[in-house]
Amino acid sequence: MENNQVLKLTIQDNAVAIIELQRPEARNALNLELRQALSTTFQELSKNENVRAIVLTGGEKVFAAGADIKDFTTATTSEMYLRHTEQYWQSIVDCPKPIIAAVNGYALGGGCELAMHADIIIAGSNAKFGQPEVKLGLMPGAGGTQRLLRAIGKFQTMLMVLTGKMIEAAEAKQMGLVSEVVESEQTIAHALEIAANIAALSPIAVQQIKEVTNLGQDMSLQSALTLERKAFQLLFDTQDQKEGVNAFFEKRPANYQGK
Numbered sequence: 533m534e535n536n537q538v539l540k541l542t543i544q545d546n547a548v549a550i551i552e553l554q555r556p557e558a559r560n561a562l563n564l565e566l567r568q569a570l571s572t573t574f575q576e577l578s579k580n581e582n583v584r585a586i587v588l589t590g591g592e593k594v595f596a597a598g599a600d601i602k603d604f605t606t607a608t609t610s611e612m613y614l615r616h617t618e619q620y621w622q623s624i625v626d627c628p629k630p631i632i633a634a635v636n637g638y639a640l641g642g643g644c645e646l647a648m649h650a651d652i653i654i655a656g657s658n659a660k661f662g663q664p665e666v667k668l669g670l671m672p673g674a675g676g677t678q679r680l681l682r683a684i685g686k687f688q689t690m691l692m693v694l695t696g697k698m699i700e701a702a703e704a705k706q707m708g709l710v711s712e713v714v715e716s717e718q719t720i721a722h723a724l725e726i727a728a729n730i731a732a733l734s735p736i737a738v739q740q741i742k743e744v745t746n747l748g749q750d751m752s753l754q755s756a757l758t759l760e761r762k763a764f765q766l767l768f769d770t771q772d773q774k775e776g777v778n779a780f781f782e783k784r785p786a787n788y789q790g791k
């Protein structure tokens with residue numbers, strides 16, 4: 533398991549994994565080492581049967597201040613191309629398990645993009661979101677324009693990406709960029725509570741819901757509804773589905789085995 537100087541991984545007994553970015557000296561800026569560590573960790577957690585939900589956090593003070601700008605000072609186009617950083621992000625996209633971002637402090641540039649790779653975003657009241665790349669003569673390069681567009685619509689997105697302006701947690705909630713805002717001291721605890729609730733549910737149902745919801749965003753409504761119906765039908769072949777329904781009628785908590 534990945535546990536190094538830039539990232540800390542904890543796997544709890546309740547099948548919740550916590551990934552904590554640990555580059556406080558650079559406000560958790562995503563340098564190559566951290567991106568690689570994130571990628572490897574998500575690949576491992578995707579396969580780990582003892583993990584059913586993942587909390588991703590930068591800790592109490594800052595989520596992530598974006599790509600490491602030091603990597604950009606002399607970089608050329610071909611060097612940037614050959615880094616193929618999309619492969620690191622892809623490990624997060626491919627993770628079938630629910631990811632809950634617990635965001636305190638700054639989530640800027642690649643940090644905001646990282647948060648948007650999650651399925652649920654819990655923001656502390658001190659959280660600040662932004663895509664400030666334009667202020668560096670750059671633009672978002674890891675989904676900032678496209679994921680924001682899908683989350684909050686064209687006009688809010690344009691305001692953020694064209695000005696680089698930061699959005700406070702409450703405004704981000706109003707826009708639909710975060711799921712919930714809580715007191716900053718409660719951000720991680722609340723994300724862990726949600727993760728624990730999800731981890732106690734059927735992992736097959738949970739993963740189908742995540743997959744269909746994410747894929748459906750970019751499909752026609754008719755195709756997406758068909759995909760949803762097929763996934764719904766598929767679940768009737770699982771032991772977990774019978775367990776869930778039986779537990780309901782027997783008035784007891786369900787014990788989901790992921791089968």
Ligand code: CAA
Pocket residue numbers: 557558559561562597598599600601602638640641642643645664665668670671672673674676
């Ligand atoms: N990359 C590298 N180092 C960074 C960094 C970054 N993104 N953000 C902060 N740091 C470093 C600073 O250089 C500073 O280092 P030193 O102590 O060696 O001087 C240290 O972290 C602390 O930073 P500040 O003193 O600036 O801390 P602050 O609390 O006053 O401000 C901040 C925090 C608002 C996040 C500010 O640091 C900031 O604006 N950072 C840059 C944010 C940014 O532009 N992000 C976009 C990057 S481009 C990108 O992400 C592209 C993409 O789409 C993938």
